[in-house]
Every structure is written in C-alpha cells, then in structure tokens.
Amino acid sequence: MNQAHLHKLVSSQLKEKDPEKLFNLRLATNLTLIQELFFSLYPENEHKDHFQNLLALLPKLFESRPGELKKQDLQRVQSTNWYQSEKIMGMQLYVEHFNQDLNGLREKIPYFKKLGVNFLHLMPITTRPKGENDGGYAVNSYLEVDKRYGTKEDLLALTKEFRKEGIYLMLDFVVNHTSNEFSWAKKAMKGDKKYQGYYYTFEDNTIPTEFEKNLPEVFPETSPGNFTYIPEMERWVMTVFNSYQWDLNYTNPQVFLEMLTNLVKLSDMGVDVVRFDALAFLWKKIGTISQNLPEAHNLIALFRMCLQVVAPGVILLAEAIVAPTDIVKYFGEDQKRGNECEVAYNASLMALLWNSIATKKTTLLYKSLLHVPEKPKDCTWINYIRCHDDIGLGYENQLIEELGWNPGMHRKFLLDYYCQRLDWSPATGLMFMYNPKTGDGRITGSAASLLGLEKGLATKNRQLIDQSIAKIIMLHGITLAFGGIPLIYAGDEIGTLNDYSFKNDASKKDDSRWVNRPMQDWETISKLDDRELPQSKIFHTLQRLIQIRKDNPVFADNNGVTLCHTGNDHILVFEKKGNHPQGLLVLCNFDEHPQVIESSWIKKMGYFTKGDPIDLVSDTKLIANSGLLELLPYQMIWLKKD
Numbered sequence: 001m002n003q004a005h006l007h008k009l010v011s012s013q014l015k016e017k018d019p020e021k022l023f024n025l026r027l028a029t030n031l032t033l034i035q036e037l038f039f040s041l042y043p044e045n046e047h048k049d050h051f052q053n054l055l056a057l058l059p060k061l062f063e064s065r066p067g068e069l070k071k072q073d074l075q076r077v078q079s080t081n082w083y084q085s086e087k088i089m090g091m092q093l094y095v096e097h098f099n100q101d102l103n104g105l106r107e108k109i110p111y112f113k114k115l116g117v118n119f120l121h122l123m124p125i126t127t128r129p130k131g132e133n134d135g136g137y138a139v140n141s142y143l144e145v146d147k148r149y150g151t152k153e154d155l156l157a158l159t160k161e162f163r164k165e166g167i168y169l170m171l172d173f174v175v176n177h178t179s180n181e182f183s184w185a186k187k188a189m190k191g192d193k194k195y196q197g198y199y200y201t202f203e204d205n206t207i208p209t210e211f212e213k214n215l216p217e218v219f220p221e222t223s224p225g226n227f228t229y230i231p232e233m234e235r236w237v238m239t240v241f242n243s244y245q246w247d248l249n250y251t252n253p254q255v256f257l258e259m260l261t262n263l264v265k266l267s268d269m270g271v272d273v274v275r276f277d278a279l280a281f282l283w284k285k286i287g288t289i290s291q292n293l294p295e296a297h298n299l300i301a302l303f304r305m306c307l308q309v310v311a312p313g314v315i316l317l318a319e320a321i322v323a324p325t326d327i328v329k330y331f332g333e334d335q336k337r338g339n340e341c342e343v344a345y346n347a348s349l350m351a352l353l354w355n356s357i358a359t360k361k362t363t364l365l366y367k368s369l370l371h372v373p374e375k376p377k378d379c380t381w382i383n384y385i386r387c388h389d390d391i392g393l394g395y396e397n398q399l400i401e402e403l404g405w406n407p408g409m410h411r412k413f414l415l416d417y418y419c420q421r422l423d424w425s426p427a428t429g430l431m432f433m434y435n436p437k438t439g440d441g442r443i444t445g446s447a448a449s450l451l452g453l454e455k456g457l458a459t460k461n462r463q464l465i466d467q468s469i470a471k472i473i474m475l476h477g478i479t480l481a482f483g484g485i486p487l488i489y490a491g492d493e494i495g496t497l498n499d500y501s502f503k504n505d506a507s508k509k510d511d512s513r514w515v516n517r518p519m520q521d522w523e524t525i526s527k528l529d530d531r532e533l534p535q536s537k538i539f540h541t542l543q544r545l546i547q548i549r550k551d552n553p554v555f556a557d558n559n560g561v562t563l564c565h566t567g568n569d570h571i572l573v574f575e576k577k578g579n580h581p582q583g584l585l586v587l588c589n590f591d592e593h594p595q596v597i598e599s600s601w602i603k604k605m606g607y608f609t610k611g612d613p614i615d616l617v618s619d620t621k622l623i624a625n626s627g628l629l630e631l632l633p634y635q636m637i638w639l640k641k642d
Contacts, residue, residue: 023309033305034054035051037298037305039051040298041299050253050257054257058310065264073313084378087118088168089488089546091117091487092123092490093120094122095125095149101148101150102125102155102157120168120169121487132244135388138177138179138244139174140182142265143265163270169273171271171274172274175277175278176278176282177248179244179245180243185199189230196235197254201235202235202237205227205236208226215240217435220437222242222511226239227239250299251283256299264307267307273314274314276319277319279296280296280326282299283296283299292329297332300341304316315341319345321394322347323394324371324396325372327348327372328373332376337376344375344381348368349482350383351391351395354414354418354443357590360570361570364403368399381482382484382485383485383487384487385492386447386450387487388489388516391442391450393440393443395411415441427450427451429498430443447475448496448497452468453534454497457534470633472492474634476488476492477586481574488542494524495534499516502515525539552640561574562577568596570589573597583641585602585638586639588637592633596629599628607641614639616640617637
C-alpha cells in the first residue's frame, strides 16, 4: 500500500497536529517496511547495530528540520498530490547561463511568472572540481554552494522567496558517485581503510576485470572502461561515468546512513523535489550490467521511506533513462508499488516524439507506448522534449522489427537525420558519444536547431521557419497535455539556437552536450513585443497554452490518457479524461503535408454533440467537411468536451 496515504489517514485522525507526535506516528507506520528493506540489503545477523544507528538517526534529522518546513510538510500530507496538479509548469536551467547567480535568478522571478513557470529544476549548484566536472555532477560537497552561484545564505533566501511566490524547487542529489575531490575520496587516497570502503576499491584488477565482462560503457569516447587506477592509494576504483567520479559502495550500510543525512540536510534548505541522479546504477554485482538491479530498487525505497518519515512534504524524482518497461519500476512494484519515487522522467515519450518528427510517422510511438505498463495512480511523469543532456535512441528492437524496420539501420537514419548527415534534413544537431564498435550514438542540439529553425533562419526559408515554429509548439503542447509535469529547457520558450562557443573552452570542447546549454538571451526577450519575430511567436503561443492548461482541471494527471487510432500513420491522437467528466482530445499531425481523418469517430466520442467544437489552441471552431477533418502540417488541436 502507498505509505503516503496511511500518513494522510493517520494525520486526519489527530485533532492536535503536534509535529513530534506525527513524526512518531509516521515512523511507526513505515517502520516495518524500513526494517524489511534495510535487512534485504544488509543481512540482519551482520548489521543489527547499523539498523539501530538508523533508528537513532531519524529523530535527530527530524529535530533539526526547520519549523517552517515542518509546517509545510503537514499541509502537504493533508492535501492531495500537489505534484499531479494541472497548475504546475516546469523549467530546467543552469543558473550561470540564466542570469549569473542565485541572486540574479531571484531577480527573474517576474519572468517565470509571466511565462507561467512555477517549478524550477536548477542544475547542480554545489562545489565541484575546477576543470572537467560533468556539468557539476562530479560533486565536492552535497551541501556547500559553489561560490560562483553565491552562498548558502543566498540559496536559503531564494527558497524562502520561492515559497512566498508559490514556486517549487528541484535540486539534484548525485546519489551514485562523488568527485575524486570529495572529502571521503581524499581520505581514501591517503590510505584510510574506512573511506576506501565507501567506494568500490581493489588492490589489483582481478575483480575489475570480472566486472568489465558485463558492464557497458557510459562514455566510450572520453572515458572508456569502468575502473581507474589511483597511484596515490595503489588501488583500482570503480568509475562508471568518468575517471574523476567515484562510485559509492552501497553494500556498506555506513554509506547509506551518511547519504541519508546528506539527503535530509539538502531538503532542509527548502527543496521540494529531490532529483535522484543515475539511480539505476546504485547497486553493483559481478556478472550483471549493474543497472536496474532489485537491490537498487530496495535501496531507493529505503531512502524514500526514511525521507517520508522525516520530511513527508519532499518527493523524489527518478532520473532513470532506461527502457520503457524499466522506467515504471522506479515508481515501485508489488509491496513497493507507489513507495519508491513519486516522479520519473518520461524518457520514452521524449525519444519517441523525436523519432516521429524524423520519420513523420507515429507507428513506433503508438506501438511503444502501448507496451509501457500503467504507473501507480499516486505517481506522475515529467514530460519534456529535451533536457540538458543528450537524446538517446533507447527504442526496443523487437518493436522496430515488428514494423518491418532494421533496428541498426533505423538508428543510423535517426543519427544521420539529426546530426547533419542528410542534406535534405532541416535539423542541425551534433553527434554525442558515437561508438564505432556498435554504431550507437546519441544526439545533441537545442530544440529549435533540431527542429529546423537554425537552418530556416540561415537560409531565410520562410516555409522552413514557419514549420519549425509549428513543430516546436506541437511538441511542447504534447508535453503540456499528456499528463504529468511539463518541463521546458530554458531558452526553448524563445526558440534559442545551438551555442557553439563550447568548442573554444578546453573543459567543454569534447562534450557536445554543451551545444544545447545556451546562455539565456535577454536581448531577444526584451523584443518579445514584436509579434512578428519567430521567437515572439513561440513565446506567446506557449504562454497562452500554459495558461489554458492551468485553467482546465482536465489537464491534471490522473492516469486518464488513452491512445486513439485513426488509421492515419502521420497523426497522433490521445484522449485525456480520467476522473474528469469533460475530457480532452489532442490531435497532432507529424507530417509536412496536410492530413485528414474521418470525423465520425470523434463525434461518437461526444466532441461534436453541441455543434462544431472549439479548438483551444487556435481558439476557433473546428469544422469537419464532408465527414473529414483536416490537420495542417504540424498542427496540434485541443478539443474539450463540455
């Protein structure tokens, strides 16, 4: 059973909302599951003392939580699932790329409110190595703010202002690894056996060699292999991502206790959503690929159950860019159903949308989405068309083959289409981490450049510019309507193009993901009143769609998305209804030519019962001529059932 429901029930029975009494009740409610999860990872006959240490740690962590946040926790426990609301609109950004630092970000709150954004994911702001640091995901500290962004006091002032303005904050918790400059790593390099045990370290490469037989390479071009020899301590250390990122050894229960403390203290700074980075990699086992292991799921659930006791108003996001059937597992299965992460990235939808843009067909999108199991009702997706990272091609080979396509050749086509290997393609993306041994690669680029705006502006091709604008709006419109938290990358709301300046930076030039992490263009934003600019058309249309979403409860997430087959492979149609009697029908044309579908089945669904319905997107009546409904190139329609 979902433990959050039990907490709400218990809380509702108490007339006097005493925080300490509620803490004890939450602990009692979760204790059995916490104990089962802990001993599933750390055998009871060896780790009774560590479990007692955990029980002693939880009240200490609760006691140190700020009173204002304890009050907010109680309000959230008693309310419905706030993260499923139609009124949430998210944005992801690098603070230094957006407006210099945390105080500069605070100055731009009016801009967020103007667009309709009230949920922010700030990329890592904690201390990191000066050179290569994986965009801040090589952490030197989990709690200290890097001086380039300001101070911890600046962060606390920002989160206080966010609470006042109704803005939710998401920060990263790099749960899988630290940098080689982290205090534990430094002590390990000096020979401290305790801290060597905080990582996967080995005297020789015998065990690493056994691991390597099954471990894939995350960054085959820049960081091949999964282990690095450290001369200072004369040991090999597991470094799955980069040589300067040391994987934490969660088979050591002391690591869990330390990281739980870091997690809660991060939450105590006013964080509403904690993004669990690279959580699929948390547990390592020889003879496996060490991803998505059952122990990793138990570990995540253990983090969740403990955090829920101490800070029940804080939720977890699963950063698991894995196969579609694996993604939903991070919400929890069986006894853990609904008791792992409340939110997960809808990476499948993201990748499938890019496939449909390139192929102009929705066949793989339909086939793949129908194979994704339904998520628990109390969990939700983050829907996005791109983020700070690359775009992977994680489609299931079997489904590609069922369409009559060769999986390898199909992925090659997508890489060619988006990475400037086809003259006729409008996309201007770059290749990321191409592996010549397998032919695998990933795609980088801003949304506007991948969708043709960069090429259209360069060639002054008005048709291409108009089509790219339509594609940008359609893809973001799908994320607004699909069910979950829509998340836009900063700059995409004004059609920002690729930023090639990274090639001149020694610490970034080998990482093409920086091409899609541009500086926020405030000069362009100052000209948004000029409605003829492509950037203005994108901004004002998205602004209006965001407001439409907020004004209509049917957009809330309640597991009410149903795919509708039209017989036209260029068109995507889905209905959003769930618990709402009104219903919303979304129709999208992925082709560069007009497409038609029969309108009779739409009428049977009740969308033409009171005459011609209003398309919320264009704010015009939708007319079906001779029983056929025409969709223009890359047109999106939102039909609301009254």
